[in-house]
Amino acid sequence: MTPFPTRLAALLLFAGALVASCSSQKSTTPPPAAATPPAAPTVKMWGEMKPVVSVKELMQYMIDPASDYIFDSVKTLIRPDGKVVEVMPKTDADWEKLRIGAVTMAEGVYLLKIQRPFAPAGDVNNSVGPDATELSPTEIMAKVEKDPVEWNARIEALRNVGLEVLDIVKRKDTKELWDASENLDVACEECHSHYWYPKEDAQFYRGLDARLKALPPPARGQSISR
Ligand code: HEC
Numbered sequence: 001m002t003p004f005p006t007r008l009a010a011l012l013l014f015a016g017a018l019v020a021s022c023s024s025q026k027s028t029t030p031p032p033a034a035a036t037p038p039a040a041p042t043v044k045m046w047g048e049m050k051p052v053v054s055v056k057e058l059m060q061y062m063i064d065p066a067s068d069y070i071f072d073s074v075k076t077l078i079r080p081d082g083k084v085v086e087v088m089p090k091t092d093a094d095w096e097k098l099r100i101g102a103v104t105m106a107e108g109v110y111l112l113k114i115q116r117p118f119a120p121a122g123d124v125n126n127s128v129g130p131d132a133t134e135l136s137p138t139e140i141m142a143k144v145e146k147d148p149v150e151w152n153a154r155i156e157a158l159r160n161v162g163l164e165v166l167d168i169v170k171r172k173d174t175k176e177l178w179d180a181s182e183n184l185d186v187a188c189e190e191c192h193s194h195y196w197y198p199k200e201d202a203q204f205y206r207g208l209d210a211r212l213k214a215l216p217p218p219a220r221g222q223s224i225s226r
Helices: 004-022 055-071 092-113 137-146 148-171 174-196 202-214
Strands: 075-078 084-087
Touching: 055 092, 055 174, 092 148, 137 148, 137 174, 148 174
Parallel strands: none
Antiparallel strands: 075 084
């Protein structure tokens, strides 16, 4: 059996290590060599960052167009003659376009970490009236401020897809591009359904379905275009 003083010393050492790891900024002694590399240090800023547009506009004019470089790079098209063609990046120019999308996505999404209004002044989203499906910018802001950690996690999720695509571009791996495009879709959608239109839940779609079924059938001679 280990003599008591040794066990106490070990315990104190352990507690000391805990304190050191919790207050690493104040500690003057260097931390013990870790088996895994330490987390990347916080990025140094050379200056202040100030927002120009609202979240809504950042989406419309930067995140959404950048995502199209990725979404459009891989798809199946049905030609007028019925032939199905698969679109994939082939030339260097195609891969460069994808890289533009990936870099803009991975870097640009961090602009969501700068506090900014969610919509331009006076724009309340589709948040008014019985059929409103969206939260107002004020409601979205309250949600984010209540749990900024979650907001950041969703930003990181999108950034990770940007990094994934960058890696795919490096290896020119067309097979993984389908997965990446799917992951991108999920990263956008999960953030939107949580913050922007959480009212569009299963019950909302059941109601919509019921209302569509209750509509009168189209009058004779009227065609439904699809
Ligand atoms: C971290 C959360 C988050 C992620 C990730 C995110 N969005 Fe958004 N997006 C929002 C919020 C919040 C709004 C609604 C802002 C508002 O209208 O108040 C929005 C709005 C939008 C809009 C509406 C703009 C308009 O003019 O009405 C588009 C388009 C959009 N996002 C596209 C995307 C795409 C594409 C992606 C993925 C590539 C994406 N977003 C990822 C949070 C996010």
